[in-house]
Amino acid sequence: MSEEQIKNLEAQFEARIARDEKIEPKDWMPEKYRKTHIRQMSQHAHSEIVGMLPEGNWITRAPSLRRKVALLAKVQDEAGHGLYLYSACETLGISRDELYEQLHSGKAKYSSIFNYPTVTWADMGAVGWLVDGAAIINQVPLCNTSYGPYARAMVRVCKEESFHQRQGFEIMMKLANGTPEQKELAQDALNRWWWPSLMMLGPTDAESIHTEQSMKWKLKRKSNDDLRQQFIDQTVPQAELIGLTIPDPDLKWNDERQSYDFGAIDWDEFWQVVKGHGPMNKERMKARVGAWEEGEWVRDAAMAHAEKKQARKQKQAI
Amino acid sequence: MKQNLYNYILGIADNSLILGQRLGELTGHGPSLETDIACTNISLDLFGQVRSYFQYAAKIAGDDRTEDDIAMLRKEREYVNVLLVEQPNTNFAYTMARQFLFDVYHLLFLQELEKSKDLTLSAIATKSIKEVSYHERFSGDWIKRLGDGTEESKTKMQDAIDGLWTYTDELFHQTEADKAMVAEGIGVDVTKLKETYYKKVNEILEEATLEIPESKWFQKGGKEGVHTEHLGYLLAELQYMQRAYPNMEW
Amino acid sequence: MSDKKNWPLWEIFVRSKNGLEHRHFGSLHAADAEMALENARDVYTRRNEGVSIWVVESKNITASNPEHNGEMFEPAQDKVYRHPTFYDLPDEVKHM
Numbered sequence: 001m002s003e004e005q006i007k008n009l010e011a012q013f014e015a016r017i018a019r020d021e022k023i024e025p026k027d028w029m030p031e032k033y034r035k036t037h038i039r040q041m042s043q044h045a046h047s048e049i050v051g052m053l054p055e056g057n058w059i060t061r062a063p064s065l066r067r068k069v070a071l072l073a074k075v076q077d078e079a080g081h082g083l084y085l086y087s088a089c090e091t092l093g094i095s096r097d098e099l100y101e102q103l104h105s106g107k108a109k110y111s112s113i114f115n116y117p118t119v120t121w122a123d124m125g126a127v128g129w130l131v132d133g134a135a136i137i138n139q140v141p142l143c144n145t146s147y148g149p150y151a152r153a154m155v156r157v158c159k160e161e162s163f164h165q166r167q168g169f170e171i172m173m174k175l176a177n178g179t180p181e182q183k184e185l186a187q188d189a190l191n192r193w194w195w196p197s198l199m200m201l202g203p204t205d206a207e208s209i210h211t212e213q214s215m216k217w218k219l220k221r222k223s224n225d226d227l228r229q230q231f232i233d234q235t236v237p238q239a240e241l242i243g244l245t246i247p248d249p250d251l252k253w254n255d256e257r258q259s260y261d262f263g264a265i266d267w268d269e270f271w272q273v274v275k276g277h278g279p280m281n282k283e284r285m286k287a288r289v290g291a292w293e294e295g296e297w298v299r300d301a302a303m304a305h306a307e308k309k310q311a312r313k314q315k316q317a318i
Numbered sequence: 319m320k321q322n323l324y325n326y327i328l329g330i331a332d333n334s335l336i337l338g339q340r341l342g343e344l345t346g347h348g349p350s351l352e353t354d355i356a357c358t359n360i361s362l363d364l365f366g367q368v369r370s371y372f373q374y375a376a377k378i379a380g381d382d383r384t385e386d387d388i389a390m391l392r393k394e395r396e397y398v399n400v401l402l403v404e405q406p407n408t409n410f411a412y413t414m415a416r417q418f419l420f421d422v423y424h425l426l427f428l429q430e431l432e433k434s435k436d437l438t439l440s441a442i443a444t445k446s447i448k449e450v451s452y453h454e455r456f457s458g459d460w461i462k463r464l465g466d467g468t469e470e471s472k473t474k475m476q477d478a479i480d481g482l483w484t485y486t487d488e489l490f491h492q493t494e495a496d497k498a499m500v501a502e503g504i505g506v507d508v509t510k511l512k513e514t515y516y517k518k519v520n521e522i523l524e525e526a527t528l529e530i531p532e533s534k535w536f537q538k539g540g541k542e543g544v545h546t547e548h549l550g551y552l553l554a555e556l557q558y559m560q561r562a563y564p565n566m567e568w
Numbered sequence: 569m570s571d572k573k574n575w576p577l578w579e580i581f582v583r584s585k586n587g588l589e590h591r592h593f594g595s596l597h598a599a600d601a602e603m604a605l606e607n608a609r610d611v612y613t614r615r616n617e618g619v620s621i622w623v624v625e626s627k628n629i630t631a632s633n634p635e636h637n638g639e640m641f642e643p644a645q646d647k648v649y650r651h652p653t654f655y656d657l658p659d660e661v662k663h664m
């Protein structure tokens with residue numbers, strides 16, 4: 001194809017997206033579109049399955065049977081969400097194994113919030129309420145993104161995700177209304193998860209590199225700073241409702257903006273964690289790589305068995 | 319309170335509780351995402367059963383104890399699950415072998431419990447049969463895959479079956495509560511399940527090209543509350559919150 | 569290992585309830601058809617979404633090429649006589 005032909009195709013392609021048409025796997029697409037989508041979708045998938053670990057950490061210690069089944073179901077959903085997203089990624093011609101390889105080698109990123117430890121039961125509340133809350137804000141607009149398989153995966157994810165945040169908030173509410181010791185647990189968890197949750201919505205617009213192109217492709221509908229403001233504005237009243245204090249002395253309602261003003265975010269910490277220096281980066285990767293490597297003989301055996309069975313079937317047919 | 323009925327329910331439910339807890343340990347660490355999701359599903363089924371049983375037991379007790387008190391606030395010697403279900407997730411072969419050796423029993427047991435004169439137990443059994451039929455098929459399929467897979471998987475699966483075989487006979491031991499409940503037409507006479515059990519298990523093992531262990535020496539004690547060393551650690555996690563923060567609601 | 573065979577990809581179709589058609593729900597990996605069915609049950613019908621599942625190994629699906637969409641689908645666009653509104657009837661004929 002000549003350069004001009006490609007330019008022409010690209011122009012048609014952009015026009016289709018601008019008309020709100022969906023792009024499907026076998027459609028022609030610019031290489032950059034394909035690559036950007038693989039990167040974003042796989043990052044998203046990786047975040048789901050790494051995200052299973054901090055919460056999985058409390059399954060065996062959940063304080064009641066009711067909480068235990070809810071947590072199990074939630075972590076299981078995250079595996080499901082990872083699976084939907086890996087599948088969406090695979091429609092672009094990359095295998096799940098390759099994607100795992102990128103994760104395990106450190107080439108691919110995942111949401112750095114999962115590099116913080118879940119140290120008390122209250123963290124199950126904070127993670128569900130804040131981390132899932134922030135994730136939903138990010139995800140809902142993606143149900144309308146331009147790439148069909150991604151949009152469809154996100155519709156399913158968002159539908160299932162709706163119980164996750166409620167699950168977390170309910171845990172927090174129960175703690176906040178419980179004994180002084182329980183309330184302290186809740187406040188402590190909020191203190192530790194508040195700032196990482198704000199960071200989770202991504203670097204400030206000034207520092208964010210992919211935004212403009214992503215907006216055009218509907219991979220992103222709002223800027224990081226707008227999403228963050230939305231998250232803060234919706235979360236502060238929820239904290240007040242259950243009598244917890246947001247750990248930000250500069251947090252103040254701004255009547256003019258009809259939004260909360262908030263204190264400075266420690267971006268240095270954010271970049272340190274992204275670069276691998278968070279408290280749990282190494283453990284998270286060790287757990288993922290460990291599960292994959294220990295599972296290899298199982299996956300191989302299943303394949304070998306399937307082939308034997310197939311061969312026997314064919315022999316019978318002859 | 320009807321002590322025999324109460325004890326009898328614990329004898330059933332503790333198996334699901336401890337096995338569910340073991341499977342819960344694996345969530346997030348399975349050999350593939352799909353398998354991970356499947357094992358968590360089995361765990362959820364088991365905990366669902368546990369809640370039905372313990373809610374019923376709490377009602378029979380007639381005091382203010384809850385399902386969680388029964389699940390999490392007993393001492394080591396008061397748990398009456400069979401030794402089989404408390405064995406650790408040594409590797410995926412052990413996990414599936416443990417599951418399979420229990421599932422075959424579990425299904426036979428529930429099919430009899432469904433006929434119980436106790437309508438609550440019968441209803442729980444009816445619901446659980448559907449779940450456990452699926453468990454049995456799932457774990458049975460894995461026995462065949464790993465037994466008749468690669469050399470490595472065969473060795474590992476044979477090792478798991480050999481290792482766990484010693485805990486199978488206990489499934490058919492009768493406790494005092496068992497005998498009393500059988501006499502009242504409420505309980506299942508587990509001694510009568512034994513023959514069918516080994517027949518079914520052996521069929522699958524043969525299909526999986528595995529050796530049927532010849533060992534005739536069997537471990538017992540779980541039903542009397544005398545456990546392997548593994549259980550204490552499992553309970554330490556299961557009970558942690560209730561012990562560290564007593565008398566609170568979650 | 570160079571001869572490594574990974575679990576192939578399967579496409580999953582689910583009938584939500586009797587009376588409805590099977591609809592494409594997504595895909596997953598499995599070593600064989602039985603496992604694909606089991607996995608599909610746990611992955612795609614955890615919330616009671618189905619009463620029947622079909623699984624098809626992805627490589628067995630033949631798809632039309634979007635580059636041929638013009639010749640494949642556009643010729644149908646102007647065959648308006650295939651639609652009831654093409655035909656003029658007097659208003660007095662109410663239901664036809």
